[in-house]
Amino acid sequence: MSDSPLDRRTLLKSAIAGLVALPCAGLVREAEAADAPHLDEKDPLAVAMGYVHDAKKVDASKVPQYKPGSFCHNCVQLVGKEGDEWRPCNLFPGKLVDKDGWCKVWVLKPGAKVG
Incomplete structure (x- = not known):
């Protein structure tokens, strides 16, 4: 031994x-x-990341990172129970984001589709 x-x-x-x-x-x-509380769009980190509760309100002409059809629910950073409207996001610890939201760090989840 x-x-x-x-x-x-x-x-x-x-x-x-x-x-x-x-x-x-x-x-x-x-x-x-x-x-956890819902993420406030005015939260300093949310502002820095360009987070919005409704991705359809993103002005693509002002935010070049935005791709039509990109939402939190098809982003790799969103976790939690599929189908829940408000879920945890790896980028905003301790807060919940809207599944239909969006931020500048959005990355398509493997196997998901944009749209």
């Missing part, structure tokens, strides 16, 4: 315990998010 404080068996047990804990952490985050 090895004299190392982290032998292979201990390392494997720790890795498995960590993998088991990951889904549980996600459930806690979603439960906490359900009580």
